[in-house]
Amino acid sequence: MSRIHDMGGRYGDGVIHPEPQDAPIFAQDWHARALALTLACGALGQWNIDMSRHARECLSPSDYMNFGYYEKWLAALADLLVAQGVLSRADLSAVSDTPDTIHPLAARHLPAARVAAVLAAGGPADRDSTVAARYQPGDIVRTRLSGNRSVDGGHTRLPTYASHAEGRILRLHGSHVFPDSNAHDQGEAPEPLYAVVFQAQALWPQAEHPGDEVVLDLWQSYLEPVST
The missing domain is CATH 2.30.30.50 (SH3 type barrels.)
Known part of the structure:
Protein backbone atom coordinates (compact mmCIF):
# COMPACT_ATOMS: atom_id res chain seq x y z
CA MET A 1 0.00 0.00 0.00
CA SER A 2 1.42 3.37 -0.97
CA ARG A 3 2.08 6.09 1.60
CA ILE A 4 0.05 9.30 1.47
CA HIS A 5 2.96 11.31 0.07
CA ASP A 6 3.51 8.90 -2.84
CA MET A 7 1.02 10.68 -5.10
CA GLY A 8 2.86 10.62 -8.43
CA GLY A 9 0.82 9.02 -11.19
CA ARG A 10 -2.04 8.22 -8.83
CA TYR A 11 -5.69 8.62 -9.80
CA GLY A 12 -8.38 10.32 -7.73
CA ASP A 13 -6.43 13.15 -6.09
CA GLY A 14 -8.20 15.90 -7.98
CA VAL A 15 -7.27 18.34 -10.69
CA ILE A 16 -3.82 19.94 -10.68
CA HIS A 17 -3.93 23.71 -11.07
CA PRO A 18 -0.50 24.98 -12.16
CA GLU A 19 0.48 28.43 -10.97
CA PRO A 20 0.59 31.13 -13.66
CA GLN A 21 4.02 31.90 -15.05
CA ASP A 22 3.96 35.40 -13.57
CA ALA A 23 3.16 34.15 -10.06
CA PRO A 24 5.49 35.53 -7.36
CA ILE A 25 8.28 33.24 -6.16
CA PHE A 26 6.80 33.32 -2.65
CA ALA A 27 3.04 33.74 -2.35
CA GLN A 28 3.40 35.00 1.22
CA ASP A 29 6.28 36.63 3.08
CA TRP A 30 6.51 33.82 5.62
CA HIS A 31 7.17 31.31 2.82
CA ALA A 32 10.55 32.93 2.22
CA ARG A 33 11.30 32.83 5.94
CA ALA A 34 10.32 29.15 6.07
CA LEU A 35 12.79 28.36 3.29
CA ALA A 36 15.53 30.42 4.96
CA LEU A 37 14.95 28.74 8.31
CA THR A 38 15.07 25.28 6.76
CA LEU A 39 18.35 26.02 4.98
CA ALA A 40 19.88 27.64 8.06
CA CYS A 41 19.01 24.65 10.24
CA GLY A 42 20.30 22.24 7.60
CA ALA A 43 23.66 24.00 7.80
CA LEU A 44 23.96 22.80 11.41
CA GLY A 45 24.88 19.38 10.00
CA GLN A 46 22.54 17.31 12.16
CA TRP A 47 20.75 15.61 9.26
CA ASN A 48 21.05 15.13 5.51
CA ILE A 49 18.69 15.88 2.64
CA ASP A 50 17.28 12.35 2.58
CA MET A 51 16.45 12.52 6.28
CA SER A 52 14.64 15.81 5.70
CA ARG A 53 12.63 14.32 2.84
CA HIS A 54 11.66 11.36 5.00
CA ALA A 55 10.60 13.71 7.82
CA ARG A 56 8.06 15.28 5.46
CA GLU A 57 6.86 11.85 4.39
CA CYS A 58 6.27 10.93 8.05
CA LEU A 59 3.77 13.72 8.69
CA SER A 60 0.36 12.37 9.63
CA PRO A 61 -1.94 11.81 6.61
CA SER A 62 -4.35 14.53 7.75
CA ASP A 63 -1.54 17.06 8.16
CA TYR A 64 0.09 16.09 4.88
CA MET A 65 -3.14 16.58 2.94
CA ASN A 66 -4.16 19.81 4.68
CA PHE A 67 -0.82 21.58 5.00
CA GLY A 68 0.50 23.79 2.25
CA TYR A 69 3.97 23.29 0.77
CA TYR A 70 5.89 25.39 3.28
CA GLU A 71 3.73 24.23 6.17
CA LYS A 72 5.01 20.73 5.42
CA TRP A 73 8.56 22.06 5.48
CA LEU A 74 8.13 23.74 8.85
CA ALA A 75 6.34 20.78 10.44
CA ALA A 76 9.05 18.37 9.28
CA LEU A 77 11.77 20.78 10.42
CA ALA A 78 10.26 20.95 13.90
CA ASP A 79 10.19 17.15 14.06
CA LEU A 80 13.83 16.93 12.95
CA LEU A 81 15.00 19.51 15.47
CA VAL A 82 13.43 17.53 18.30
CA ALA A 83 14.39 14.08 16.98
CA GLN A 84 18.05 15.11 16.62
CA GLY A 85 18.16 16.77 20.04
CA VAL A 86 18.81 20.26 18.70
CA LEU A 87 15.76 21.68 20.46
CA SER A 88 13.11 20.36 22.80
CA ARG A 89 9.36 20.56 22.41
CA ALA A 90 9.40 23.14 25.16
CA ASP A 91 11.90 25.21 23.17
CA LEU A 92 9.59 25.15 20.18
CA SER A 93 6.63 26.11 22.35
CA ALA A 94 8.57 29.05 23.80
CA VAL A 95 7.86 27.81 27.33
CA SER A 96 11.31 26.47 28.16
CA ASP A 97 12.69 27.36 31.60
CA THR A 98 16.23 27.07 30.28
CA PRO A 99 18.07 30.39 30.70
CA ASP A 100 19.47 32.14 27.67
CA THR A 101 22.75 30.39 26.87
CA ILE A 102 24.84 29.87 23.78
CA HIS A 103 23.65 26.75 21.97
CA PRO A 104 26.33 24.06 21.46
CA LEU A 105 25.76 24.31 17.69
CA ALA A 106 26.00 28.11 17.56
CA ALA A 107 29.45 27.99 15.95
CA ARG A 108 27.97 26.12 12.98
CA HIS A 109 25.48 28.83 12.08
CA LEU A 110 25.40 30.02 8.48
CA PRO A 111 26.41 33.70 8.29
CA ALA A 112 24.47 35.84 5.83
CA ALA A 113 27.67 36.62 3.93
CA ARG A 114 28.14 32.91 3.10
CA VAL A 115 24.62 32.10 1.99
CA ALA A 116 25.08 32.86 -1.72
CA ALA A 117 28.27 30.81 -1.97
CA VAL A 118 26.78 27.85 -0.08
CA LEU A 119 23.67 27.79 -2.28
CA ALA A 120 25.77 28.13 -5.45
CA ALA A 121 27.92 25.16 -4.39
CA GLY A 122 24.87 22.96 -3.82
CA GLY A 123 25.17 19.50 -2.31
CA PRO A 124 26.60 17.07 -4.88
CA ALA A 125 25.58 13.47 -4.23
CA ASP A 126 27.97 11.72 -6.62
CA ARG A 127 30.47 9.49 -4.84
CA ASP A 128 33.09 6.87 -5.57
CA SER A 129 31.72 3.38 -5.05
CA THR A 130 32.97 -0.20 -4.92
CA VAL A 131 29.65 -1.36 -6.42
CA ALA A 132 30.15 -2.14 -10.10
CA ALA A 133 27.60 -0.98 -12.65
CA ARG A 134 25.49 -3.93 -13.65
CA TYR A 135 23.73 -2.38 -16.64
CA GLN A 136 24.62 -0.45 -19.77
CA PRO A 137 22.58 1.89 -22.00
CA GLY A 138 20.10 -0.16 -24.00
CA ASP A 139 19.69 -2.93 -21.42
Whole structure:
Protein backbone atom coordinates (compact mmCIF):
# COMPACT_ATOMS: atom_id res chain seq x y z
CA MET A 1 0.00 0.00 0.00
CA SER A 2 1.42 3.37 -0.97
CA ARG A 3 2.08 6.09 1.60
CA ILE A 4 0.05 9.30 1.47
CA HIS A 5 2.96 11.31 0.07
CA ASP A 6 3.51 8.90 -2.84
CA MET A 7 1.02 10.68 -5.10
CA GLY A 8 2.86 10.62 -8.43
CA GLY A 9 0.82 9.02 -11.19
CA ARG A 10 -2.04 8.22 -8.83
CA TYR A 11 -5.69 8.62 -9.80
CA GLY A 12 -8.38 10.32 -7.73
CA ASP A 13 -6.43 13.15 -6.09
CA GLY A 14 -8.20 15.90 -7.98
CA VAL A 15 -7.27 18.34 -10.69
CA ILE A 16 -3.82 19.94 -10.68
CA HIS A 17 -3.93 23.71 -11.07
CA PRO A 18 -0.50 24.98 -12.16
CA GLU A 19 0.48 28.43 -10.97
CA PRO A 20 0.59 31.13 -13.66
CA GLN A 21 4.02 31.90 -15.05
CA ASP A 22 3.96 35.40 -13.57
CA ALA A 23 3.16 34.15 -10.06
CA PRO A 24 5.49 35.53 -7.36
CA ILE A 25 8.28 33.24 -6.16
CA PHE A 26 6.80 33.32 -2.65
CA ALA A 27 3.04 33.74 -2.35
CA GLN A 28 3.40 35.00 1.22
CA ASP A 29 6.28 36.63 3.08
CA TRP A 30 6.51 33.82 5.62
CA HIS A 31 7.17 31.31 2.82
CA ALA A 32 10.55 32.93 2.22
CA ARG A 33 11.30 32.83 5.94
CA ALA A 34 10.32 29.15 6.07
CA LEU A 35 12.79 28.36 3.29
CA ALA A 36 15.53 30.42 4.96
CA LEU A 37 14.95 28.74 8.31
CA THR A 38 15.07 25.28 6.76
CA LEU A 39 18.35 26.02 4.98
CA ALA A 40 19.88 27.64 8.06
CA CYS A 41 19.01 24.65 10.24
CA GLY A 42 20.30 22.24 7.60
CA ALA A 43 23.66 24.00 7.80
CA LEU A 44 23.96 22.80 11.41
CA GLY A 45 24.88 19.38 10.00
CA GLN A 46 22.54 17.31 12.16
CA TRP A 47 20.75 15.61 9.26
CA ASN A 48 21.05 15.13 5.51
CA ILE A 49 18.69 15.88 2.64
CA ASP A 50 17.28 12.35 2.58
CA MET A 51 16.45 12.52 6.28
CA SER A 52 14.64 15.81 5.70
CA ARG A 53 12.63 14.32 2.84
CA HIS A 54 11.66 11.36 5.00
CA ALA A 55 10.60 13.71 7.82
CA ARG A 56 8.06 15.28 5.46
CA GLU A 57 6.86 11.85 4.39
CA CYS A 58 6.27 10.93 8.05
CA LEU A 59 3.77 13.72 8.69
CA SER A 60 0.36 12.37 9.63
CA PRO A 61 -1.94 11.81 6.61
CA SER A 62 -4.35 14.53 7.75
CA ASP A 63 -1.54 17.06 8.16
CA TYR A 64 0.09 16.09 4.88
CA MET A 65 -3.14 16.58 2.94
CA ASN A 66 -4.16 19.81 4.68
CA PHE A 67 -0.82 21.58 5.00
CA GLY A 68 0.50 23.79 2.25
CA TYR A 69 3.97 23.29 0.77
CA TYR A 70 5.89 25.39 3.28
CA GLU A 71 3.73 24.23 6.17
CA LYS A 72 5.01 20.73 5.42
CA TRP A 73 8.56 22.06 5.48
CA LEU A 74 8.13 23.74 8.85
CA ALA A 75 6.34 20.78 10.44
CA ALA A 76 9.05 18.37 9.28
CA LEU A 77 11.77 20.78 10.42
CA ALA A 78 10.26 20.95 13.90
CA ASP A 79 10.19 17.15 14.06
CA LEU A 80 13.83 16.93 12.95
CA LEU A 81 15.00 19.51 15.47
CA VAL A 82 13.43 17.53 18.30
CA ALA A 83 14.39 14.08 16.98
CA GLN A 84 18.05 15.11 16.62
CA GLY A 85 18.16 16.77 20.04
CA VAL A 86 18.81 20.26 18.70
CA LEU A 87 15.76 21.68 20.46
CA SER A 88 13.11 20.36 22.80
CA ARG A 89 9.36 20.56 22.41
CA ALA A 90 9.40 23.14 25.16
CA ASP A 91 11.90 25.21 23.17
CA LEU A 92 9.59 25.15 20.18
CA SER A 93 6.63 26.11 22.35
CA ALA A 94 8.57 29.05 23.80
CA VAL A 95 7.86 27.81 27.33
CA SER A 96 11.31 26.47 28.16
CA ASP A 97 12.69 27.36 31.60
CA THR A 98 16.23 27.07 30.28
CA PRO A 99 18.07 30.39 30.70
CA ASP A 100 19.47 32.14 27.67
CA THR A 101 22.75 30.39 26.87
CA ILE A 102 24.84 29.87 23.78
CA HIS A 103 23.65 26.75 21.97
CA PRO A 104 26.33 24.06 21.46
CA LEU A 105 25.76 24.31 17.69
CA ALA A 106 26.00 28.11 17.56
CA ALA A 107 29.45 27.99 15.95
CA ARG A 108 27.97 26.12 12.98
CA HIS A 109 25.48 28.83 12.08
CA LEU A 110 25.40 30.02 8.48
CA PRO A 111 26.41 33.70 8.29
CA ALA A 112 24.47 35.84 5.83
CA ALA A 113 27.67 36.62 3.93
CA ARG A 114 28.14 32.91 3.10
CA VAL A 115 24.62 32.10 1.99
CA ALA A 116 25.08 32.86 -1.72
CA ALA A 117 28.27 30.81 -1.97
CA VAL A 118 26.78 27.85 -0.08
CA LEU A 119 23.67 27.79 -2.28
CA ALA A 120 25.77 28.13 -5.45
CA ALA A 121 27.92 25.16 -4.39
CA GLY A 122 24.87 22.96 -3.82
CA GLY A 123 25.17 19.50 -2.31
CA PRO A 124 26.60 17.07 -4.88
CA ALA A 125 25.58 13.47 -4.23
CA ASP A 126 27.97 11.72 -6.62
CA ARG A 127 30.47 9.49 -4.84
CA ASP A 128 33.09 6.87 -5.57
CA SER A 129 31.72 3.38 -5.05
CA THR A 130 32.97 -0.20 -4.92
CA VAL A 131 29.65 -1.36 -6.42
CA ALA A 132 30.15 -2.14 -10.10
CA ALA A 133 27.60 -0.98 -12.65
CA ARG A 134 25.49 -3.93 -13.65
CA TYR A 135 23.73 -2.38 -16.64
CA GLN A 136 24.62 -0.45 -19.77
CA PRO A 137 22.58 1.89 -22.00
CA GLY A 138 20.10 -0.16 -24.00
CA ASP A 139 19.69 -2.93 -21.42
CA ILE A 140 16.12 -3.91 -20.58
CA VAL A 141 15.36 -3.95 -16.85
CA ARG A 142 12.41 -4.34 -14.53
CA THR A 143 11.85 -2.39 -11.34
CA ARG A 144 11.33 -4.14 -8.05
CA LEU A 145 8.40 -3.56 -5.70
CA SER A 146 8.61 -0.04 -4.30
CA GLY A 147 9.66 0.12 -0.67
CA ASN A 148 12.72 0.32 1.54
CA ARG A 149 14.29 -3.13 1.84
CA SER A 150 16.01 -2.58 5.17
CA VAL A 151 13.68 -0.19 7.05
CA ASP A 152 9.98 -1.02 7.26
CA GLY A 153 8.07 1.99 5.96
CA GLY A 154 11.35 3.76 5.26
CA HIS A 155 12.34 6.28 2.63
CA THR A 156 12.73 5.28 -1.02
CA ARG A 157 12.94 7.14 -4.32
CA LEU A 158 11.22 4.42 -6.34
CA PRO A 159 7.60 5.61 -6.77
CA THR A 160 4.81 3.09 -6.36
CA TYR A 161 3.46 3.70 -9.85
CA ALA A 162 6.77 2.41 -11.27
CA SER A 163 6.76 -0.89 -9.35
CA HIS A 164 7.33 -4.01 -11.47
CA ALA A 165 7.57 -1.95 -14.65
CA GLU A 166 9.78 -2.81 -17.60
CA GLY A 167 12.04 -0.09 -18.97
CA ARG A 168 15.26 0.56 -20.84
CA ILE A 169 18.52 1.93 -19.48
CA LEU A 170 19.06 5.33 -21.08
CA ARG A 171 22.13 6.57 -19.25
CA LEU A 172 24.46 5.75 -16.37
CA HIS A 173 24.93 8.76 -14.09
CA GLY A 174 27.82 7.25 -12.15
CA SER A 175 27.51 6.34 -8.47
CA HIS A 176 25.44 8.43 -6.05
CA VAL A 177 24.41 8.38 -2.39
CA PHE A 178 21.71 5.74 -1.86
CA PRO A 179 18.75 7.55 -0.26
CA ASP A 180 17.16 4.43 1.22
CA SER A 181 20.21 4.09 3.47
CA ASN A 182 21.15 7.74 3.92
CA ALA A 183 17.68 8.74 5.15
CA HIS A 184 18.02 6.42 8.14
CA ASP A 185 21.55 7.27 9.25
CA GLN A 186 22.85 3.97 7.86
CA GLY A 187 25.57 5.56 5.75
CA GLU A 188 25.69 6.90 2.23
CA ALA A 189 26.15 3.43 0.63
CA PRO A 190 26.71 4.88 -2.88
CA GLU A 191 25.75 2.76 -5.85
CA PRO A 192 25.19 3.20 -9.60
CA LEU A 193 22.35 5.51 -10.60
CA TYR A 194 20.62 5.19 -13.99
CA ALA A 195 18.21 7.15 -16.13
CA VAL A 196 15.58 4.57 -17.09
CA VAL A 197 13.01 5.26 -19.79
CA PHE A 198 9.52 3.71 -19.62
CA GLN A 199 6.68 3.70 -22.10
CA ALA A 200 3.66 5.36 -20.52
CA GLN A 201 1.57 2.24 -21.12
CA ALA A 202 4.11 0.22 -19.11
CA LEU A 203 3.28 2.37 -16.08
CA TRP A 204 -0.46 2.96 -16.61
CA PRO A 205 -2.62 0.42 -18.50
CA GLN A 206 -5.01 3.20 -19.52
CA ALA A 207 -2.41 5.82 -20.36
CA GLU A 208 -3.97 8.82 -22.10
CA HIS A 209 -1.00 9.05 -24.46
CA PRO A 210 0.47 5.53 -24.75
CA GLY A 211 3.31 6.75 -26.95
CA ASP A 212 4.66 9.09 -24.28
CA GLU A 213 7.82 8.18 -22.39
CA VAL A 214 8.69 8.74 -18.74
CA VAL A 215 12.31 8.91 -17.60
CA LEU A 216 13.12 8.10 -13.96
CA ASP A 217 16.48 8.24 -12.19
CA LEU A 218 16.73 4.92 -10.35
CA TRP A 219 19.41 3.29 -8.23
CA GLN A 220 20.77 -0.14 -9.11
CA SER A 221 19.11 -1.75 -6.07
CA TYR A 222 15.73 -0.86 -7.57
CA LEU A 223 16.36 -2.83 -10.76
CA GLU A 224 16.62 -6.41 -11.94
CA PRO A 225 17.53 -7.73 -15.40
CA VAL A 226 14.96 -8.95 -17.90
CA SER A 227 15.91 -12.14 -19.69
CA THR A 228 15.88 -11.87 -23.45
